[in-house]
Every structure is written in structure tokens, then in C-alpha cells.
Amino acid sequence: MEQHPYFDSPQNRRPADRSLKNATSRISKKSKPFLWRWVLGLMLCQSMVLGAPAFADGKEEEFTYSNLLEKIEAGQVARVEINPVNNKATISLKGQEDTEEIDLFAENSELIETIRDNNRENAQENNIELEIKSSKDPSATIVPIANIFLIILLLVVLVAIVRRSAASSGQALNFGKSRAKFQMEAKTGIVFEDVAGINEAKEELQEVVTFLKETERFTSIGARIPRGVLLIGPPGTGKTLLAKAVAGEAGVPFFSISGSEFVEMFVGVGASRVRDLFKKAKENAPCLVFIDEIDAVGRQRGAGYGGGNDEREQTLNQLLTEMDGFEGNTGIIVIAATNRPDVLDTALLRPGRFDRQVMVDLPDRKGRLGILEVHARTKKISKDVSLELVARRTPGFSGADLANLLNEAAILTARRRKEEITPLEIDDAVDRITIGLKLKPLLDSKKKCMTAYHEVGHALLATLLEHSDPLNKVTIIPRSGGIEGFSQQVLNEETADSGLYTRAWILDRITMALGGRAADAEVFGETEIDSGSANDIGRVTDLARKMVTLYGMSDLGQVALENPNNEVFLGGDWGTRVEYSEKVAARIDREVREIAFLCYEKARSLIREHRILVDRLVEILLEQETIEGEQFRKIVSESVNLPQKQLVSTS
Known part of the structure; x- marks a missing residue:
């Protein structure tokens, strides 16, 4: 047998009685594998020596099921305890304190029969005590319950899938059905008494209500019920409110739908919905369709890209046919609302389809007063609030604006923990709607001083000029949107409602708009003028250009050089034809610049002439931050003889 080189080398030989520890401590680095072999060998020897014996208590053979049967027949077993949970048996032998445990088979009938036979044959003292433990395994109950729950869950999922598929098929079948809201008897809660400020439109629609209530009265003499009424007006003037009032007054079946609900991405769906809508309306005639x-x-039609074979035009064609086509639709009145009548198809506007076109315009002063009284029914308003004054201060407001005005005033009242709406909340609400949300006042600085001179320039010219609208108030409290301050005028009611402007009024308005820039130039010099007048200059340019190109108020004569219509197709004013030559265009620019220059020089001249008054007004404005129109005119009248028109109170 070949020995390891370590034992063969003479210099490595050592006496046999040397300890193993001394021998291994001198092993060189090259003999490390041999060291590991020794360590593994020692571990193996230790496990062999100290390891547990194969049979406990010195028994030579394992206790098995066969041994149990033999010991039962030999009468050596005292007690047998069977545990059906783990399928094991615990055996107690006679004369031994220790017990044995064996594994049983799935069925233990042989063991139990053997024990019973032994107990019948032997005497009472040799009987074997047999005990079978009751099964307390929770899995016996949990497993069936889990299976039942899984089956129920699968059934619920299956039912949900079936219902969804049924709903999808139903939606597919109803895809072309009308989405109009139907009421057999319209209970809108709104009648003509709840609509104010548009008396002319109410009178027109009152006839429609009479047609629906007393149809035979008109048909007996050959009169034909109008098939359509088109409500035209700016947003917020009450077109939808009027339609609700007609439905509430007539008390007939009422269909309401939006124009956008007809159009879909699938071709033919909109036309199908139009057919379905008028089919339902004919079944419930006489009725209203809004x-x-x-x-x-x-x-x-044909105004967009892609020709005229799109979904929207097919829907329009079907609507035209249903309103006045080969088949009649007697007893159905269509009420439609729009704020863009210029874009509607001419075939839709002809008599026989929309027989009447009712203008629902902005309300006048009396109309605004009526609207305010209607909306004030549900508000707690102080006796100090004059709705007449509010109506005079809000020219150009629509019905929706007036409703929002009182609502904002009510919100401010609640935030300030007041019981009633006072004139202060009304004023703040008007400013919030027209100007913007009030911010924190400016700190004392050069910016605040320049803002005060700028706004006093506007306010002073609004007071001095003869044809200018009277001043309401001037303030340097900033507003949201980058407004550092403003001077507010009370617009002339006749001018605002009629839209007719005189040349003197426009020139004074341009001069007043340039008053802020003029004050900056006179007080701080041309080099200190800032960009705060950008909005004023934009308004000046727009007014001056309209004077030249639309109103014929220049040396170019009575010629309209531009068309004021607003084209909405093909990108706004794309392709608009210019009606004048380049030479005339240069003259237009020269006229516009001359108007602006003359008004600016007039503004600077007035500011320079009343410089002491300007400084006094600025001091008061810096101290109070807001000057009401009456106080401002009183201060100016102490130094200047104002025109009698400007001395009239705006309250």
C-alpha cells in the first residue's frame, strides 16, 4: 500500500508517542489537503461513536404491526390507543412502563377484530383496553366548505359574464335609438312668470303655447301650426330657460336633447337617432321637441374638409327631412337654441322648418331689474340694497351674469358671517365679476405711486371730458390677472344697449384710455414709462381702426374697407379677401396713427394743465386706496368747472 509522502520523508518522521496536535501544527502549507482528510476522518469516527443507537432501550428489532398482532395473541398487550388523525397506534405492554408507537394501515379492521376476539376468549383480567380517539381534524369540515365556496364563486362570475354580454348586445341593438329625455307632462317647475327681461321673446313663444293648447281653434280656419322656432341670442340670455317655460306652460309631452348627442363616429347612427326621436314624437303628438x-x-354642408359625405351631414339631412319632408309631422313643434345662427345651413332656416326666429338679446335696464327681482326671491337682501341701482350699474349683463352676481354676493355675505346681503357685497360682487378677485393692497413703494398717477390720469380725463361716461370709482387695490388698479366708468345705458356710438364719444374714450400713459409721461418722464399701458394701447388701436375702416369717421370717406363678419370655417379668417390696395392700406395705418396721436396730445395737455389737481388726487388715493365717483367729482369740481352732465349723480 502506497503511503503518503509525508510519512516517507525522513525529516518528517517523529516518535510514535507524539500527540496528534503537535504533528498537525507542523504541517507545511503544501500538506493542507491531507489535513482536511484527517478532520473529516475524525468527524466520521465521532458520529460512529456518539451516534444514537438504531434501537431504543437496547431493543434488537423494531416494533412493527406484525409484532403487535403476535403480542396480542400472546397476551402481552395491556392497552391499545388508536389515533385516526395521524393513523398511528400507541401500545402499552404488560410489565413495562414505556409505550410503543406504530404506523397503522388505512383500514385497521384486522387489529380491532383481533383485540375483540382476545377479549372474548380471555378472562376479565387479561382483556386489552382499546381506545379510539375522536377525530378533531378541521380539514374534514374546511375542505367541503372551501369546495362549496369555490363553486358559488364560479357561478357568480359566470352570471356576471352572461349579464354583461346581454347588456352589450342590448346596447348594440339600441345604438341607433334616440337619447332624448322624455316627459309625458313636462314638470320643469318653470313658467313664464319666472322668465324676465325678454318680454318680446315671451310674447312670440306665448303663441306657441296657445297653438299647443287650442290646436283646433287655429286649424279650423286653415292656420298651420309653426313647425319650428329658433331661439337666437348671446350665451346666458335665457334661451334654454324659455324652452323650459314653454314646456311648463303647455303641459304637453316634452322631448329634450342636445345637438351633440346625435353625432357619433359611426356613419348612420345620428340619422337613426333623428328618425327614432321623431317617431316617438309622432306617437305622442301634439308635443314639443327641444x-x-x-x-x-x-x-x-360642404364647409369642412372631406366633402359632404360625413356623419354630421347625414344627420342634418335626416333632420331636414323629418321637419319638412315627404311625410308631414303635424302636431310636433321643434324649439332649437343657438348662439351662432351664421353657421347654420340655409335649408334649416327656411320657412316650413324653422318658421320663426326669435331674438333673445341682452336685457335692457328694465329687463335687468326684472331678472334681479326674480333671482332675489330666494336671497336674503337688506333693505339698503337698491336693485334699481344695481340694474343701472350693470349694462351689458346677461341673465346668467345677473344670477351669478347675486350668487357671488350671497357667498361673500356668508363668508363675512352676515345675516343679509348689503350694498358692500353687491359692489364687491360686481368688481369680482367684471375686474377680478381682490388681492392684498400694494405696499408703499414707487410701484404703488406710479399706479396711483396712472389711474388718476384715467379717472381725471373721464371726469373732464364732455362726452365721456361718468366715473364710478378709482382704486389701486390689485386684482387677479395682473391688474394693479383700475378706474371704472358707468356706461351710458342708451349707448351700451343700442350699440350706437358717436364720433365724439369714441374720441373721448380713446383720450381717456391714453390718460394713464399721459400721466406717466408728464410726471415721471418718457424714460420711466412702463408696460402697464399695453392693454390701453390695444383698445385704442382697435377703436381707431374701426373708426377708419368700418364707421367711415376719417378722411378716407364713407367707405367700409373691412368686413366685420367672423368666419368660423377653415381656420377663422383664412382666405379673407382684402378689399383695398396697398396704397389705401398705408393711408389706413396713417389715419389710425394720427387719431391716436391727436388724442394722446390732448390727454397730455389736460394732465399738464391740471397737474396740481392730479397731485392732490394722488395723495388722497394713496391714503384711501379707493375713491368713489361722487367723492372724486366733488374734489375735481372744487378746482374745475365741470360740465353739467358730469355733475349728475350715478346713484
Whole structure:
């Protein structure tokens, strides 16, 4: 047997009685593998020596099921305890304190029969005590319950899938059905008494209500019920409110739908919905059909890209046919609302379809007063609030604006923990709607001083000029949107409502708009003028250009050089034809610049002439931060003889 080189080398030989520890401590680095072999060998020897014996208590053979049967027949077993949970048996032998445990088979009938036979044959003292433990395994109950729960869950999922598929198929079948809201007897809660400020439109629609209530009265003498009424007006003037009032007054079946609900991405769906709508309407005639924002479906055909074979035009064609086609639709009145009548197709506007076109315009002063009184019914308003004054201060407000005004005043009242709406909340609400949200006042600085001179320049010219609208108030409290301050005028009611402006009024308005820039130039010099007049200059340019190109108020004569219509197709004013030559264009620019220059020089001249008054007004404004129109005119009248028109109180 070949020995390891370590034992063969003479220099490595050592006496046999040397300890193993001394021998291994001198092993060189090259003999490390041999060291590991020794360590593994020692571990193996230790496990062999100290390891547990194969049979406990010195028994030579393992206790098995066969041994148990033999010991039962030999009468050596005292007690047998069977545990069906783990399928094991615990055996107690006679004369031994220790017990044995064996594994049983799935069925233990042989063991139990053997024990019973032994107990019958032997005497009472040799009987074997047999005990079978009751099964307390929770899995016996949990497993069936889990299976039942899984089956129920699968059934629920299956039912949900079936219902969804049924709903999808139902939606597919109803895809072309009308989405109009139907009421057998319209209970809108709104009648003509709840609509104010548009008396002319109410009178027109009152006839429609009479047609629906007393149809035979008109048909007996050959009169034909109008098939359509088109409500035209700016946003917020009450077109939808009027339609609700007609439905509430007539008390007939009422269909309401928006024009956008007809149009879908699938071709033919909109036309199908139109057919379904009029089919239901014929079944419930006489009735009302209200189409809001009809311009969404009734725009001019062939005006867009892609020709005229798109979904929207097919829907419009079907609407035209249903309103006045081969088959009549007697007893159905269509009321439609739009704020863009210029984009509607001409075939839709002809008599026989929309027989009447009712203008729902902005209310005048009396109309605004009536609207305020209607909306004030649900508000707690102080006796100090004059709705007449509010109506005079809000020219150009629509019905929606006036409703929002009182609502904002009510919100401010609640935030300030007051019981009633006072004139202060009304004023703040007007400013919040027209100017913006009030911010924190400016700190004392050069910026605040320049803002005060700028706004006093506007306010002073508004007071001095003869044809200018009277001043309401001037303030340097900033507002949201980058407004550092403003001077507010009370617009002339006749001018604002009629839209007729005189040349003197426009020139004074341009001069007043340049008053802020003029004050900056006179007080701080040309080099200190800032960009705060950008908005004023934009308004000046717009007014001056309209004077030259639209109103004929220049040396170019009575010629309209531009068309004021607003084209909405093909990108706004794309392709607009210019009606004048380049030479005339240069003259237009020269006239516009001359008007602006003359008004600016007039503004600077007035500021320079009343410089002491300007400084006094600025001191008061810096101290109070807001000057009301009456106080401002009183201060100016102490130094200047104002025109009698400007001395009239705005309250």
C-alpha cells in the first residue's frame, strides 16, 4: 500500500508517542489537503461513536404491526390507543412502563377484530383496553366548505359574464335609438312668470303655447301650426330657460336633447337617432321637441374638409327631412337654441322648418331689474340694497351674469358671517365679476405711486371730458390677472344697449384710455414709462381702426374697407379677401396713427394743465386706496368747472 509522502520523508518522521496536535501544527502549507482528510476522518469516527443507537432501550428489532398482532395473541398487550388523525397506534405492554408507537394501515379492521376476539376468549383480567380517539381534524369540515365556496364563486362570475354580454348586445341593438329625455307632462317647475327681461321673446313663444293648447281653434280656419322656432341670442340670455317655460306652460309631452348627442363616429347612427326621436314624437303628438345647441349638428354642408359625405351631414339631412319632408309631422313643434345662427345651413332656416326666429338679446335696464327681482326671491337682501341701482350699474349683463352676481354676493355675505346681503357685497360682487378677485393692497413703494398717477390720469380725463361716461370709482387695490388698479366708468345705458356710438364719444374714450400713459409721461418722464399701458394701447388701436375702416369717421370717406363678419370655417379668417390696395392700406395705418396721436396730445395737455389737481388726487388715493365717483367729482369740481352732465349723480 502506497503511503503518503509525508510519512516517507525522513525529516518528517517523529516518535510514535507524539500527540496528534503537535504533528498537525507542523504541517507545511503544501500538506493542507491531507489535513482536511484527517478532520473529516475524525468527524466520521465521532458520529460512529456518539451516534444514537438504531434501537431504543437496547431493543434488537423494531416494533412493527406484525409484532403487535403476535403480542396480542400472546397476551402481552395491556392497552391499545388508536389515533385516526395521524393513523398511528400507541401500545402499552404488560410489565413495562414505556409505550410503543406504530404506523397503522388505512383500514385497521384486522387489529380491532383481533383485540375483540382476545377479549372474548380471555378472562376479565387479561382483556386489552382499546381506545379510539375522536377525530378533531378541521380539514374534514374546511375542505367541503372551501369546495362549496369555490363553486358559488364560479357561478357568480359566470352570471356576471352572461349579464354583461346581454347588456352589450342590448346596447348594440339600441345604438341607433334616440337619447332624448322624455316627459309625458313636462314638470320643469318653470313658467313664464319666472322668465324676465325678454318680454318680446315671451310674447312670440306665448303663441306657441296657445297653438299647443287650442290646436283646433287655429286649424279650423286653415292656420298651420309653426313647425319650428329658433331661439337666437348671446350665451346666458335665457334661451334654454324659455324652452323650459314653454314646456311648463303647455303641459304637453316634452322631448329634450342636445345637438351633440346625435353625432357619433359611426356613419348612420345620428340619422337613426333623428328618425327614432321623431317617431316617438309622432306617437305622442301634439308635443314639443327641444334641441339645445343645434349648431353642433346643423352647420352648413360642404364647409369642412372631406366633402359632404360625413356623419354630421347625414344627420342634418335626416333632420331636414323629418321637419319638412315627404311625410308631414303635424302636431310636433321643434324649439332649437343657438348662439351662432351664421353657421347654420340655409335649408334649416327656411320657412316650413324653422318658421320663426326669435331674438333673445341682452336685457335692457328694465329687463335687468326684472331678472334681479326674480333671482332675489330666494336671497336674503337688506333693505339698503337698491336693485334699481344695481340694474343701472350693470349694462351689458346677461341673465346668467345677473344670477351669478347675486350668487357671488350671497357667498361673500356668508363668508363675512352676515345675516343679509348689503350694498358692500353687491359692489364687491360686481368688481369680482367684471375686474377680478381682490388681492392684498400694494405696499408703499414707487410701484404703488406710479399706479396711483396712472389711474388718476384715467379717472381725471373721464371726469373732464364732455362726452365721456361718468366715473364710478378709482382704486389701486390689485386684482387677479395682473391688474394693479383700475378706474371704472358707468356706461351710458342708451349707448351700451343700442350699440350706437358717436364720433365724439369714441374720441373721448380713446383720450381717456391714453390718460394713464399721459400721466406717466408728464410726471415721471418718457424714460420711466412702463408696460402697464399695453392693454390701453390695444383698445385704442382697435377703436381707431374701426373708426377708419368700418364707421367711415376719417378722411378716407364713407367707405367700409373691412368686413366685420367672423368666419368660423377653415381656420377663422383664412382666405379673407382684402378689399383695398396697398396704397389705401398705408393711408389706413396713417389715419389710425394720427387719431391716436391727436388724442394722446390732448390727454397730455389736460394732465399738464391740471397737474396740481392730479397731485392732490394722488395723495388722497394713496391714503384711501379707493375713491368713489361722487367723492372724486366733488374734489375735481372744487378746482374745475365741470360740465353739467358730469355733475349728475350715478346713484
